[in-house]
Amino acid sequence: MTDCLCQISGLRKAFGDNLVLRGLSLELPAGSVTALMGANGAGKSTLVKILSGVHSSDAGNVSLAGQSFVPSSPSDAIRKGVVTVHQAINDGVIPDLDVASNLMIDRLAEPGFGFFLKRKQLFADAQEIADRMGIDVDVRQPVAQLGVADRQLIAIARAMSHQPSLLILDEPTSSLSAVEAERLFDLIETFKARGVAVLYISHRMSDIRRIADRIVSMRDGEISGLFEDTPLDYEGAVQAMLGHRMTDVNIEIPQRGEPIVELKQLRLKPHAKPIDLTLHDNEIIAVTGLLGSGKTDLAQALFGLRPPNSGDISLDGAAYAPTSPGKAIANGVFMSTKDRATNAVIADFNITRNISVPFLAQFSSFSFLSRGAERDTARDMIEALSIVCQSESDGINTLSGGNQQKVMLARWLVDKCRLLLLDEPFQGVDIRSRHDIGEKVRQTAKGRATLVFVSELDEALEIADRIVVMHEHSIIAEFVNRDVDLNEILTAVTGTAQKQLEHEAA
Amino acid sequence: MSTDVQNNGVAAKPKAPAERAPSSALDLAIRYGFLALLVGLAIFFSIFANGFAGPRSAVFIFQSVAMTGILALGVTCTLVVGGFDLSIGSVATSAMMLAAYMMVVLEQPAAVAIVACLVMGAFIGLVNGILIVRFKVPDLLATLGMMFLLVGLQRIPTAGRSISTGMVLPDGSTAGGTFDPFFLTMGRHRFDFFLEKLLPIPVVFLVVIAILIWIFLETTRHGRLMYAIGSNERAAALTGTNVKRYKITAYMISGVLASVAGMLLAARLGRGDIASGTNLLLDAVAASLIGFAVLGAAKPNAFGTAMGALFVGILLQGLTMMNAPYYTQDFIKGAVLVIALVFTFSLSARKAGGH
Numbered sequence: 106m107t108d109c110l111c112q113i114s115g116l117r118k119a120f121g122d123n124l125v126l127r128g129l130s131l132e133l134p135a136g137s138v139t140a141l142m143g144a145n146g147a148g149k150s151t152l153v154k155i156l157s158g159v160h161s162s163d164a165g166n167v168s169l170a171g172q173s174f175v176p177s178s179p180s181d182a183i184r185k186g187v188v189t190v191h192q193a194i195n196d197g198v199i200p201d202l203d204v205a206s207n208l209m210i211d212r213l214a215e216p217g218f219g220f221f222l223k224r225k226q227l228f229a230d231a232q233e234i235a236d237r238m239g240i241d242v243d244v245r246q247p248v249a250q251l252g253v254a255d256r257q258l259i260a261i262a263r264a265m266s267h268q269p270s271l272l273i274l275d276e277p278t279s280s281l282s283a284v285e286a287e288r289l290f291d292l293i294e295t296f297k298a299r300g301v302a303v304l305y306i307s308h309r310m311s312d313i314r315r316i317a318d319r320i321v322s323m324r325d326g327e328i329s330g331l332f333e334d335t336p337l338d339y340e341g342a343v344q345a346m347l348g349h350r351m352t353d354v355n356i357e358i359p360q361r362g363e364p365i366v367e368l369k370q371l372r373l374k375p376h377a378k379p380i381d382l383t384l385h386d387n388e389i390i391a392v393t394g395l396l397g398s399g400k401t402d403l404a405q406a407l408f409g410l411r412p413p414n415s416g417d418i419s420l421d422g423a424a425y426a427p428t429s430p431g432k433a434i435a436n437g438v439f440m441s442t443k444d445r446a447t448n449a450v451i452a453d454f455n456i457t458r459n460i461s462v463p464f465l466a467q468f469s470s471f472s473f474l475s476r477g478a479e480r481d482t483a484r485d486m487i488e489a490l491s492i493v494c495q496s497e498s499d500g501i502n503t504l505s506g507g508n509q510q511k512v513m514l515a516r517w518l519v520d521k522c523r524l525l526l527l528d529e530p531f532q533g534v535d536i537r538s539r540h541d542i543g544e545k546v547r548q549t550a551k552g553r554a555t556l557v558f559v560s561e562l563d564e565a566l567e568i569a570d571r572i573v574v575m576h577e578h579s580i581i582a583e584f585v586n587r588d589v590d591l592n593e594i595l596t597a598v599t600g601t602a603q604k605q606l607e608h609e610a611a
Numbered sequence: 612m613s614t615d616v617q618n619n620g621v622a623a624k625p626k627a628p629a630e631r632a633p634s635s636a637l638d639l640a641i642r643y644g645f646l647a648l649l650v651g652l653a654i655f656f657s658i659f660a661n662g663f664a665g666p667r668s669a670v671f672i673f674q675s676v677a678m679t680g681i682l683a684l685g686v687t688c689t690l691v692v693g694g695f696d697l698s699i700g701s702v703a704t705s706a707m708m709l710a711a712y713m714m715v716v717l718e719q720p721a722a723v724a725i726v727a728c729l730v731m732g733a734f735i736g737l738v739n740g741i742l743i744v745r746f747k748v749p750d751l752l753a754t755l756g757m758m759f760l761l762v763g764l765q766r767i768p769t770a771g772r773s774i775s776t777g778m779v780l781p782d783g784s785t786a787g788g789t790f791d792p793f794f795l796t797m798g799r800h801r802f803d804f805f806l807e808k809l810l811p812i813p814v815v816f817l818v819v820i821a822i823l824i825w826i827f828l829e830t831t832r833h834g835r836l837m838y839a840i841g842s843n844e845r846a847a848a849l850t851g852t853n854v855k856r857y858k859i860t861a862y863m864i865s866g867v868l869a870s871v872a873g874m875l876l877a878a879r880l881g882r883g884d885i886a887s888g889t890n891l892l893l894d895a896v897a898a899s900l901i902g903f904a905v906l907g908a909a910k911p912n913a914f915g916t917a918m919g920a921l922f923v924g925i926l927l928q929g930l931t932m933m934n935a936p937y938y939t940q941d942f943i944k945g946a947v948l949v950i951a952l953v954f955t956f957s958l959s960a961r962k963a964g965g966h
Contacts, residue, residue, distance in 0.1 A: 453842035463850040465832035
């Protein structure tokens with residue numbers, strides 16, 4: 106328990122200007138399960154990718170059992186005893202192949218396996234692995250015919266078959282039922298007993314309570330908390346993960362106007378508790394919650410990307426049920442999406458053209474574009490949001506993350522709207538830009554309701570008049586952002602997880 | 612030791628595209644390299660290929676450039692939305708056969724034949740577009756399938772024979788129609804331009820179409836949105852763009868332009884020749900991809916495509932005048948295409964960001 110199997114020190118990694126790991130240091134003892142918690146963008150997946158040989162680090166050392174560990178590729182990492190089960194199940198299995206081939210696929214890729222497949226041998230070996238793991242499936246069956254849970258178990262079983270010394274599990278129970286998860290936990294226990302170090306990444310408090318020997322909280326590319334004294338301090342871990350760099354940013358809550366949007370008995374999932382929520386003019390509401398709490402689903406329902414399960418939305422008193430982003434925009438509902446690189450940035454376009462995309466009709470007459478009008482708007486926006494650039498015709502990818510995010514926001518400030526949705530507007534954004542963005546959102550808030558979806562609490566505290574906490578696709582708490590007790594919010598974010606655990610245990 | 616390896620690994624990694632300002636010589640090469648090459652090629656052939664620098668040769672070049680260019684402009688529209696159209700060559704030959712069939716066998720006037728061809732082109736484009744956006748067939752495969760389908764379909768009405776005036780039909784009777792003289796004029800008439808009878812009408816078609824496509828892509832909001840779709844389809848959809856409609860439109864433009872090229876070919880040949888048009892696809896694809904490299908655009912664009920077509924035309928005519936056999940021409944065309952692609956994608960990738 107005490108001998109340290111894996112030692113990570115001063116690990117740094119940047120993607121472009123975006124520093125993802127800032128000198129992270131961590132020890133993983135053998136025969137112990139270390140739970141890793143961190144909000145979106147904390148750098149968890151980058152850490153996992155470095156350990157599993159997908160990325161190389163910029164600086165810092167990793168040692169494994171006293172030896173320096175620098176995997177050149179994922180297969181090299183596996184050979185050296187670090188095995189990773191990734192979160193996306195279909196990264197773990199090949200649906201078109203049978204179970205046996207899936208279990209044995211890494212062996213097939215090893216040099217010296219031989220050119221021809223010996224099917225009998227293959228099935229026998231695979232069966233042995235399956236038996237050892239307690240997976241009860243026909244190894245000749247194609248994986249495509251199996252359920253999600255079985256696929257997950259196969260991915261894990263394959264990982265286990267390598268006799269790893271460090272096993273990394275990234276959200277392994279996200280698609281497992283309670284019974285299946287229990288099978289997995291039993292497995293993890295047996296590995297623990299054999300002296301394997303386990304790094305267990307999860308947002309599920311119930312999992313962490315069940316399996317973790319120690320908890321590490323990660324935040325902004327650094328370890329923000331290490332908890333190993335029993336009983337483990339779960340609340341503290343969550344607090345360390347969500348953070349509260351907040352000092353005395355007390356929001357002057359302005360007078361809110363008449364109601365604009367009303368959600369009535371809105372269900373995002375068939376069995377979720379219905380949501381009732383009213384959004385007012387000149388009001389900024391932050392929606393927060395852990396990953397998978399339904400924030401994204403709510404944003405998507407409001408922007409016409411995915412219809413809600415049931416219930417009604419009204420906009421300025423009229424029924425509002427958009428079926429596409431185009432319809433939402435036509436109704437005056439705009440959304441700045443999260444993950445800007447995939448969902449928002451048009452890489453081939455310069456700043457000006459990125460800003461004008463949604464409202465080109467305003468910049469054109471008879472469909473012919475007026476470049477002058479586009480340029481003037483872009484210059485105004487660059488000025489108003491203090492976007493750092495050389496000119497309005499700079500390529501969008503020459504900008505830093507924070508400035509790119511400002512351009513993405515500027516895009517939606519070109520026209521007036523009734524409801525502005527900002528999904529993770531501070532993702533990969535430096536403090537300075539974050540402040541600029543918050544200020545601009547506040548300045549322009551009149552005439553619309555603004556809904557900001559954030560996973561980090563201090564972001565919510567910084568920008569919102571009201572904070573709404575979501576859990577399991579419904580709203581479980583609401584706070585007015587004035588002298589708010591941080592612990593109360595934290596309890597709301599995690600508290601139900603506790604109830605859920607009791608429920609599951611029952 | 613392994614720390615060294617690690618550091619080297621990082622150093623070898625290309626820097627993120629945030630870095631700007633490549634050397635100005637490289638900038639110049641990316642911008643004007645291709646046009647310099649075009650001029651150089653023309654000078655080379657003028658010196659070494661006997662008779663290249665003459666009016667007869669110019670007419671040939673113009674004629675081949677017109678076909679290639681019109682087809683390539685269609686491909687360009689599909690490239691702009693991030694797609695590809697492999698069916699253009701067979702759409703063109705189908706239009707050629709349809710025009711001939713309408714006039715020679717069905718004895719219809721030119722206007723009816725023209726309308727029928729345009730409708731067919733638009734319809735095929737619509738089907739391609741629906742296959743791609745509605746049924747999620749990858750663009751290359753959908754249009755490849757369409758290509759094979761059309762190659763067979765265009766031969767069914769005449770049982771695989773070419774169509775010419777007075778041909779014997781499969782049922783033994785003789786076709787009674789002829790090509791409308793007006794229709795033939797479209798492909799054969801040549802305007803005086805500096806020299807007598809220098810400029811064939813198809814070139815005029817090409818210039819007009821190229822300008823229209825350029826205006827559409829560069830100065831209208833529809834063109835802008837099509838480029839946005841090609842760069843990041845998801846982001847375009849999330850700004851409210853009707854991605855499906857624009858993609859289908861792009862394939863319809865491609866189909867219509869291919870049928871125009873096919874009609875011009877029919878008018879020039881004066882028959883529906885099943886053997887002609889085999890090289891149309893390769894030439895047009897080469898022209899539009901070479902177009903990426905013109906003026907360092909690093910994106911599909913109408914002007915580049917027209918220049919690419921001119922390049923292919925000059926190259927082929929020059930090689931013909933130097934008595935290079937047809938297979939050598941194909942080889943050189945392929946080689947030029949590969950080099951142009953390397954030039955575009957590897958060199959221009961350094962030039963980060965927008966334009």
